[in-house]
Amino acid sequence: MEKKEYAKLHETLYQETLPNGLQVTLLPKNDFHKIYGLFTTNYGSIDNEFVPLGANEFVHVPDGVAHFLEHKMFEKETVDVFQIFGKQGASANAFTSFTRTSYLFSSTNHVNENLQTLLDFVQQPYFTEATVTKEKGIIAQEIQMYQDDPNWRLFFGILGNLYPQHPLSIDIAGTVESINQITAQDLYTCYHTFYHPSNMNLFVVGDISPMQIMELISNNQASKSFAPYQEIRRRFSGDTRKIRTKSQISMEINRPKTLVGIKGADTLPERGIDLLRYQIAANLLFQMLFGNTSRNYLRLYDQGLLDDSFGYEFNLDREFHFADFGGDTSDPDRLAGELIDILLSAEKSSEITERNLELLKKKMIGKHLQALNSLEYIANQFSQMQFGSVTLFDRMEIIENIQLSDCLSVAKQLIHSEAISRFTLLPNIKE
Amino acid sequence: MSAYLLTEGVQVHYLPTTQYKTIQIMVRFTSLLKKDTITKRTLLSSLLETNSLHYPNQLLLSEKLADLYGASFGVDINKKGNYHLLTLSVNLVNGNYLENQPAVFEEAVDFIHEILFFPYIEKNAFHSATFDREKENLLDYLASVNEDKQLYAALKLQEILFSESPAQKTPSFGTIEDLQKETASSIGAYYQEMLLKDQVDIFVIGDIVPENINKLLQKLKFQPRAPLLNEIFYPSKTGNVIFEKVEEQPIVQSKLNLGYHTNIYFYQKDYFPFLVFNGIFGGFPHSKLFTNVREKQSMAYYASSSIDTFRGVMTVQTGIDGKNREKVLRLVAEQLQAIQTGEITKDELQQTKAMLKNQYLLSMDNPNAQLEKKYVEVVYPDSKISLETWCKRIDEVSEKQVQDIAAQVQLAAVYFLEGGEA
Known part of the structure; x- marks a missing residue:
């Protein structure tokens, strides 16, 4: 574990890349009550064309998969992740951007349990056709709600002009039509490709003891097995230089x-x-x-x-x-x-x-x-x-x-x- | 030292902490909430925020703030029960983190002095070009409120829930009708009134030594005034009638908002059971409204409840497909009924208590939340209890008490904003 001191700022960082490729950064802030853990994959709404893990050919997935996947990560076969965090006094959330998907908890106690929960729920996918179908209604509502927001329309309006043939111009959540095409298999394909630990990072900040937390993370990761690392290949097949003035x-x-x-x-x-x-x-x-x-x-x-x-x-x-x-x-x-x-x-x-x-x-x-x-x-x-x-x-x-x-x-x-x-x-x- | 009387009716409150790299100063003017001053105060807050006698245009004011290491500065309006609050806030970097440790705090006090005591007023009237433009901007803002449909629906519900009180049913930022009556001299006169008569509380949070600051703050030459004695609580008028209103607009998602009378007030009887009740009902993502109405039934994009314990009301807000109105109304009533009849699992109760305690602790990591908490302790000292006591009160809440609250809340208003063809 590497320790980096920033004397002027009165901050000390602890960093380590685990054997499975996961990059962990810890920042103790002991006069705060809060602990905030953020688990992030370098994968977002624009990554819709790529070579899946273990395959050789490019595939194109429907728009909005990254965000859809984020929603579905919280549902497991028998439990609801929000409730597990809730019982441990934590609140959980997630967000998807153009290039990242992040999962987080914030709590004021039970840091060990909450951190394990965060790592485990993101690293144990559970998708079925039935649960995927059910989610479509909720996400369609979300997409429609953004359609009523003038500033959202304005932002995507200019993006549509700047990037007419690039996935950047498409709503992060996709469209009502595109999300209707999403299958459980799509989610698994994206999951296995982009949620490999070598494509992810974990940041924990707050009232923590860095040695103890690093050990916990490292043991948790050592107990799981992952496919061998493979470099992720992405591409954009439209003419990304096009612009509408x-x-x-x-x-x-x-x-x-x-x-x-x-x-x-x-x-x-x-x-x-x-x-x-x-x-x-x-x-x-x-x-x-x-x-x-x-x-x-x-x-x-x-x-x-x-x-x-x-x-x-x-x-x-x-x-x-x-x-x-x-x-x-x-x-x-x-x-x-x-x-x-x-x-x-x-x-x-x-x-x-x-x-x-x-x-x-x-x-x-x-x-x-x-x-x-x-x-x-x-x-x-x-x-x-x-x-x-x-x-x-x-x-x-x-x-x-x-x-x-x-x-x-x-x-x-x-x-x-x-x-x-x-x-x-x-x-x-x-x- | 945690408080210091600058003059009668003007008190300084200190919150020393090493948590932050900033020092935040908040000067709050409190007056009684009145229909005819809500809009005046809102326009006044914009004028104070825009320029001053020695910084007569925004460019000079913005340069001053940039020079104060990007100090954030704002003047806001808010209400709490019977009180209307005009608040000046300055958030600045603690000079200790900067090269050569410049006297940022001292300069910030001078800046606040300028803003409060030297607004851009000539012959008792605000500078006319500034006034016209700020009035115009506020008019635009008030007209644009209905673009945010969630806010619009919440305001409409407030209007019917408090139909008996002109002050309470008015948005905290005023109305277009009232704004149109104001002139550069009417607001100039109101400024004098506020400066002389409002209760003033000054709060400072950060890595500070109060003794060193007292002297600096004496530069703010406030006149003595009588502290505000009226009670902060507005007891909402209960009755058996349910007021209903339906409106149609060309939007995609419909909004259904409900208002309830609770008769429960901040840190008074049933306050802690009520917090637990709201957590089970609709205050959290694990609450019944969210899990049953949104998740299990896929009937809403959002569904939650919130409470206002300064006015004794609770509201439920949902975003739904217009055709599901009746179904959602029924589902919301069912959740309330379920709590009343004791359909509360041990998990739900325990989880809600854990979340409430978590939320409370989290607020102690946020300077704004700490300042707000301090303010309520000043105006309502009964709310000043230790962290341990607070947690104990939450832990003590029984299932039976939560059931009783569910039986006690009474539906009083329903507002439905129906989406048509977009």
């Missing part, structure tokens, strides 16, 4: 909403530390251009083109990166036009100055430290494992070292007019 739909809302998106088509750095630098520089760049300390923001706000709902985010993940900007607006065409102009002239922008960068670095460091109050945030960040051996606790130093030239080179690399699209949600016309 503009589209709109209408629904039951009061104010129009618009998003401008940039699809990342540049080649990203390979080393974890450089990739994280890129991500931080991109965030600082967009904050300089559009953040609430920018003159752009103030001007557009004063013109009534945007309000507090305005936001922007830069998403960088396995296989893709994109940025989106926008919110509610009285004039979607004008707002989108303004945003695109600002983006395309970013390199020459008067917002990109040493003074602004220093101010925003200060802000970013402060926000980072604030976020570290949350054990959930810490665990979720660690479970992403995006930057190799570089972790959340190395961020502060990287932020301090970002230069204006880093931000400018991201602008040059990432922002091109052919990578930009816009999507608008309009209110239904009232009769």
Whole structure:
């Protein structure tokens, strides 16, 4: 077990990769009451085409399988996992993103039992045609509920434009049609391929003793047998470079909403530390251009083109990166036009100055430290494992070292007019 | 030291802890909940949050916050029983974690002083351009509330459940009708009234030494005022009538919400049995509503219950397929009936108690939850009990007591938002 001290932050990490490939990270926080365990597979909604474990040919599974599987993991032949956790005073949950599926418990006691339960329920699948069929109604309801959420529609609207032939544009839960095709066999195929310990990580944070917990995890894993490790091969068969520059739909809302998106088509750095630098520089760049300390923001706000709902985010993940900007607006065409102009002239922008960068670095460091109050945030960040051996606790130093030239080179690399699209949600016309 | 009187009616409360890398400061103004001031206070909270005399535009204000190492700042509105709360919060990094340990806290107090005592007011009226825009934004927000269908349904239920009280049936953030009446001077005048008359409580949580902070906080020059004496509880009016309302909208998922009178109040008679009852009925994923209505019958996407012990009510919220309305109504009633007749397993009872204790302990890892708990202890001191006592009270709850609660809650309102063709 490796011990890593972060003196400035007063934090100590314990890490080990077990013989079966599972990566375990422990973070004792003994003045907290809570223990939070997060068990994550590097598998999400976009992984719909791959070579199954023990096979040679690619298969394509219906959209929404990863999320469906997540739901079904909680049901076992005789027991309900929520109830087991409940009896042990823990609450459990799970979530599926584009590239990850995570299972978690949080509790204030019975840590050993809860941790065993977490490992065991995720590592003992039980799917039957009957239980799969029954779940379809519940998931269809969930999909429909998201259809009523304007911001969800807006986000998937821009993704649909940026990635029309890529699974990123499909709702994480799939569609009502796609989930109806899911079989128990599909779930097993995905499970065996992606839930192999070598494709997973476990993070435990809170009031724990690291030696004792590592021993428990390691014994639990040693008692189980898994198929030999096989590298996972994934692919996307559509033309993933395609982009739709503009589209709109209408629904039951009061104010129009618009998003401008940039699809990342540049080649990203390979080393974890450089990739994280890129991500931080991109965030600082967009904050300089559009953040609430920018003159752009103030001007557009004063013109009534945007309000507090305005936001922007830069998403960088396995296989893709994109940025989106926008919110509610009285004039979607004008707002989108303004945003695109600002983006395309970013390199020459008067917002990109040493003074602004220093101010925003200060802000970013402060926000980072604030976020570290949350054990959930810490665990979720660690479970992403995006930057190799570089972790959340190395961020502060990287932020301090970002230069204006880093931000400018991201602008040059990432922002091109052919990578930009816009999507608008309009209110239904009232009769 | 855990409390310090700044002046009459203005008290400081300290919560020293090493858990966090931040220090959070909360300044709360408490007044009686009144229909004609709810909207004023909401608009005032937006104005205070937007700018101030020396930071006259948002850019300057945002720069100041960025310079305070990205301090989070907000002014919120909330209600609790008979009280309406306007709360200023600042969350900042503890300077000890930063290079050269800058005096972030001291600067934050100066910032709070600026916001509270120097709003952007000229000749007793708020700066007109700021006022117009914030009013417009609030109008947009109030109009957009009905886009969040779960919130919309909850507000509609509140409206019929508290139809007898104009203040209680109004959303905590006000109404469009009331907002339209307000002007830059009416809110300027209300600001003065609030600043002079509201009860003020200041809370500080983090790795702090209270003695060192007292002096810094004296910079906040509040005038003495009378503390609020009215009781926090609003006793909901019970009767035998069940109010019902149905609305139709072009949405995919229908919402069915139910309201009950409980006559049970925060830390008063039956409070602990009620917590256990709600946990068994609909407060958790293992509860009867979730397992029986959603999981076993696949009748709802969500089904849960929540309680408001400052107003003596419980609500049930479900998202369903519109055609299942009657069936879901029956299923919910059956779950209540089951508890009443003692269909409670040992597991259910034990699990619910474990979850409640877990939840309580978890709240001690969250600065906001700790601040809220402290606030209720200030306004309702009977709620100040030790962790051990709290857990003991939960453990003592018997099955019989839970059954009695189920018999006692009384359905009073049903709201159905029916989805049509989307």
